[in-house]
Amino acid sequence: MQDFSSLSDNDLIIEARNRNNTAFSNLFYRYDKKVFSIAAQYFQSSDDAKDVYQEVFIRVFKGLKKFEFRSEFSTWLFRVTTNVCLTHKAQYKKFQNVSISPDENDESPKIELKSSEENEPDNQLIISETKGKIQSAIDSLAPKQRMAFMLKHIHNYKIREIAKMMKCSEGTVKKYLFIATDKLRLKLKTI
Amino acid sequence: MEHKKFEEMLILYSWSELKKEERNEFERHMLGCDSCRNKLEELKKLHDLVTTNITEELDENALFESRQELLAEIRSLNRKKFQFSRIWEYLTTPTSGSLRFAYSLASVVILFAVGYFILFKSTDRKGQVTNDIAKVESSITNLEFINSDFEKGEVEIVYDQITPVKVKGNVNDAEIQKVLAQSLIDNENPGVRLKTVSAILSEKGTRTSNMFKEALIKAMMYDDNPGVRKEAMNALCNLQFDDQIRDAMIHVLQNDKNSGLRIQAINCLDVKNDLQKITDPNTINVLKKKMEEDENSYIKLRAKTILTKLES
Numbered sequence: 276m277q278d279f280s281s282l283s284d285n286d287l288i289i290e291a292r293n294r295n296n297t298a299f300s301n302l303f304y305r306y307d308k309k310v311f312s313i314a315a316q317y318f319q320s321s322d323d324a325k326d327v328y329q330e331v332f333i334r335v336f337k338g339l340k341k342f343e344f345r346s347e348f349s350t351w352l353f354r355v356t357t358n359v360c361l362t363h364k365a366q367y368k369k370f371q372n373v374s375i376s377p378d379e380n381d382e383s384p385k386i387e388l389k390s391s392e393e394n395e396p397d398n399q400l401i402i403s404e405t406k407g408k409i410q411s412a413i414d415s416l417a418p419k420q421r422m423a424f425m426l427k428h429i430h431n432y433k434i435r436e437i438a439k440m441m442k443c444s445e446g447t448v449k450k451y452l453f454i455a456t457d458k459l460r461l462k463l464k465t466i
Numbered sequence: 467m468e469h470k471k472f473e474e475m476l477i478l479y480s481w482s483e484l485k486k487e488e489r490n491e492f493e494r495h496m497l498g499c500d501s502c503r504n505k506l507e508e509l510k511k512l513h514d515l516v517t518t519n520i521t522e523e524l525d526e527n528a529l530f531e532s533r534q535e536l537l538a539e540i541r542s543l544n545r546k547k548f549q550f551s552r553i554w555e556y557l558t559t560p561t562s563g564s565l566r567f568a569y570s571l572a573s574v575v576i577l578f579a580v581g582y583f584i585l586f587k588s589t590d591r592k593g594q595v596t597n598d599i600a601k602v603e604s605s606i607t608n609l610e611f612i613n614s615d616f617e618k619g620e621v622e623i624v625y626d627q628i629t630p631v632k633v634k635g636n637v638n639d640a641e642i643q644k645v646l647a648q649s650l651i652d653n654e655n656p657g658v659r660l661k662t663v664s665a666i667l668s669e670k671g672t673r674t675s676n677m678f679k680e681a682l683i684k685a686m687m688y689d690d691n692p693g694v695r696k697e698a699m700n701a702l703c704n705l706q707f708d709d710q711i712r713d714a715m716i717h718v719l720q721n722d723k724n725s726g727l728r729i730q731a732i733n734c735l736d737v738k739n740d741l742q743k744i745t746d747p748n749t750i751n752v753l754k755k756k757m758e759e760d761e762n763s764y765i766k767l768r769a770k771t772i773l774t775k776l777e778s
Contacts, residue, residue, distance in 0.1 A: 296537070296541065296544065303536070307529070308524060308529065311529050311532065315525065315528075322528075324525075324528065324532075325528055325531065325535075329532065329535060332536050333536075333539060333543075336540055336543065337543075406519045406520070409516060409519045409520060410520065413516070427481060428513055429517065429520060434481070434483055444690045450688060452477070453477060456477060456509070456512070460509075463515060
């Protein structure tokens with residue numbers, strides 16, 4: 276049995292085009308954790324991530340014949356991933372109804388950490404509230420701003436990589452990131 | 467203007483996106499600037515806050531299930547492809563004359579039907595579309611259930627309600643200027659952004675709100691479409707020249723990769739405006755640098771001309 280793990284991405288694509296399922300599965304195993312992770316972080320939902328995962332790889336499978344090897348396979352794959360994330364309507368996301376108002380008149384309780392022996396359940400609640408506030412702030416960003424922000428801060432991609440994935444210029448990515456950072460600084464300044 | 471440059475570099479520095487020379491320049495600046503050091507601390511805090519609270523472990527079970535489902539789907543697709551290719555092979559190699567005749571007849575019928583729908587039915591369809599658009603007032607999207615207790619008949623939902631708004635008026639109107647200013651920054655379609663700038667240019671005279679001017683400046687400096695940047699610059703050149711516009715023109719002259727736009731910027735600084743407005747040290751330094759280093763000889767000459775005028 277042929278060892279596909281030593282083949283390059285391009286060689287695996289050629290094999291996969293000949294209906295070699297093993298070649299295709301070897302190819303997508305190289306990158307599927309990252310695809311799943313990007314989708315899961317973007318939607319904060321494993322179920323939405325599963326939907327996106329299916330759609331991405333089915334599109335890639337169907338598009339293999341037209342792949343012209345002008346770019347890296349991974350570049351194309353992650354571009355499809357961001358595109359599917361941006362167009363997919365989240366169905367399973369849990370929404371936490373927490374206030375993120377930065378107003379001075381905000382009457383939400385201030386966060387104080389107490390000693391762990393005294394208040395373990397309270398500590399958990401505070402951490403959960405903080406997480407909810409941060410997630411709500413990120414969710415309030417426009418989709419492309421949110422995607423650019425997550426790719427930069429959570430997945431640590433460079434701006435030029437994000438530009439390729441989102442199929443836009445580096446200037447546009449910077450614009451998304453500047454706006455996202457300003458909005459989050461404003462919304463999260465009480466934390 | 468000088469410090470504004472460092473404010474832009476600050477965010478890129480926090481993301482480790484500056485080149486080595488820029489990084490060194492910024493670090494030297496930061497040694498003497500409390501404001502930038504404080505802002506950098508804020509950005510680091512924001513980054514830490516997000517990454518410690520949002521980063522999660524990969525759900526291995528969900529990933530495993532996804533892989534299994536995908537493999538099943540791929541096998542199913544491959545089976546269908548195989549069956550289809552066998553049928554196609556059968557159909558495309560007819561062995562008898564009667565089968566060939568049947569194909570020809572079927573092709574004619576299909577072509578006729580397609581032509582009928584395109585030529586005769588499309589006008590009806592257009593009319594129907596017009597009526598449909600007229601009926602829709604607003605639409606609901608992104609509906610999500612937050613908490614629901616269907617047994618009690620209680621639901622808590624959140625949704626976006628999008629209502630198209632039609633406005634007719636003059637570009638001098640404050641409300642219209644507000645909408646246009648926002649569109650110039652946010653709209654993703656460069657054609658729409660261009661039309662927005664043209665709408666502003668259609669206004670005779672130089673009465674323009676600050677909000678509008680700032681939107682034009684942002685478009686001129688940061689829009690990724692050179693056509694939009696050019697039109698924004700045209701609009702700004704027609705306004706009353708001030709320090710803000712001057713600084714924006716200098717930014718374009720220094721940073722825009724498009725030589726046509728740099729030429730337009732330097733022309734705007736020279737021809738249309740009072741030279742007294744461009745005597746600040748930063749502008750003079752930029753002009754000197756352009757005179758020596760710009761790759762475009764027209765810009766070098768123009769910079770030299772302006773500097774000569776200033777000296778006299």
